[in-house]
Amino acid sequence: MTQTEIGNNFAIGLMFTATALLCGNTYAEEGTATAVDSKAPPPAYIEAASKPLETPRRQLRPSEAVENYRARIEELEAEQGAYGAGIDEQLLGLATALQKAGAHEEAIGEFRRAMLINRVNEGLYSLNQVPMIERMISSQIALQQWEEANDNQQYLFWLHARNYGEKDPRMLPVINNLSRWHLQSYVEEKGATLFEHLISATNLYTLAVDIITQNFGANDLRLVEALRGLKATNYYLATYKGEPQEAIVVNTSFGGGNGMDPQRSKLDHYRMNSFSSGKNAIARIVDVYQKNPQSPPAASAKAKVELGDWYMMFNKWHSAKKTYGEAYQALWDNGATNREIEDIFGRPAALPALPILEEDREALAQSYVTVSYDVTAFGKARNIRILDARPENSVSIRSRVRNVLKRAKFRPRFADGEPVDTTGIVQRFVFD
Secondary structure: OOEEEEOOOHHHOOOOOHHHHOOOEOOOOOOOOOOOOOOOOOHHHHHHHHOOOOOOOOOOOOOHHHHHHHHHHHHHHHHHOOOOOOHHHHHHHHHHHHHHOOOHHHHHHHHHHHHHHHHHHHOOOOHHHHHHHHHHHHHHHHOOOHHHHHHHHHHHHHHHHHHHOOOOHHHHHHHHHHHHHHHHHHHOOOOOOHHHHHHHHHHHHHHHHHHHHHHHOOOOOOHHHHHHHHHHHHHHHHOOOOOOOOOOOOOOOOOOOOOOOHHHHHHHHHHHOHHHHHHHHHHHHHHHHHHOOOOOOOHHHHHHHHHHHHHHHOOOHHHHHHHHHHHHHHHHHOOOOHHHHHHHHOOOEEEOOOOOOOOOOOOOOOEEEEEEEEEOOOOOEEEEEEEEEEOOOOHHHHHHHHHHHHHOEEEOEEEOOEEEOEEEEEEEEEEO
């Protein structure tokens, strides 16, 4: 009998949340071109570069540090003029102090001012703008200005690409940050068109795979993170259900076209290839671990478990069973401990996670449901019984937990290398 306590983040995942999925890397379909255009500046650059220099309207003066920065800035402006060298550094300090005090609107104005002065003195593509942009993004996130923050994330990529070149290895940290931004924005539904975040993340992880392969070789361990990123984006592409609020599409072709939205057409292409792209990404992870002598012990076998999970999630049970069996044997052959094997195959594991009750979290506060169920050797929940719940009359919560378990897929428990039934699992779903 297995008993588990799971908190309010259960809905976001046991295994394949944005973070958990990124424990491995990805592979995009062959022939897919990256959508990042380094030749044209992003909207954030055009907006910031076209705004005249002006002093933001002051809010409440929150600290002595703010006053000191303002005094120093006034001195420098009197000595050197509004664009004097060094004023940008003082403005960065002022904006950071305002940010720490919670005056985010004013801080954003001062960050912009610092950026403009920096461009005047050091050139349009100065990387000394980077800390100003990064901290501006933090204030925009605090104000829930998702579109503005997204534009500045794109601007950071563009700025580094102008300095290094898009396929320079020094771009890898920038690509990693931007791809994670897009993936997290999709998971947390931040922004106007969520599927564009998925497409952008897929293209960026593909670019990272190309850069690492070309510069460090086809078996470099740095590939694993990028390949697992591709696995994540392809999982979300495969399970994409549409935007929370679909935009109204106005047909302006007046009969002069088929009315097909090119972005939607692109999304359909990515979704159609999502299973094979994710599978190829995981298979390449297995290959990298097998061929790299610096791989962690039994890493390739554990990656093969991921491949079995991928088959199981897409209802390909026979392929999953075969792959799990190979992984089980490989774990023994590669010196995995009994504890490691038990952790992977000793109990059923939900795939990718039970997507329980993602909305109505306030209404679910201090609620829980305790349920008993069996998991078959085929990874299906059976004999589901609600044992206890709070509040006791929570009929809708009971019903939804039951329905989610009925639809869930599991990696079954294994014994002696074969999938077996597991009975009497008791699990409590807690909503804090």
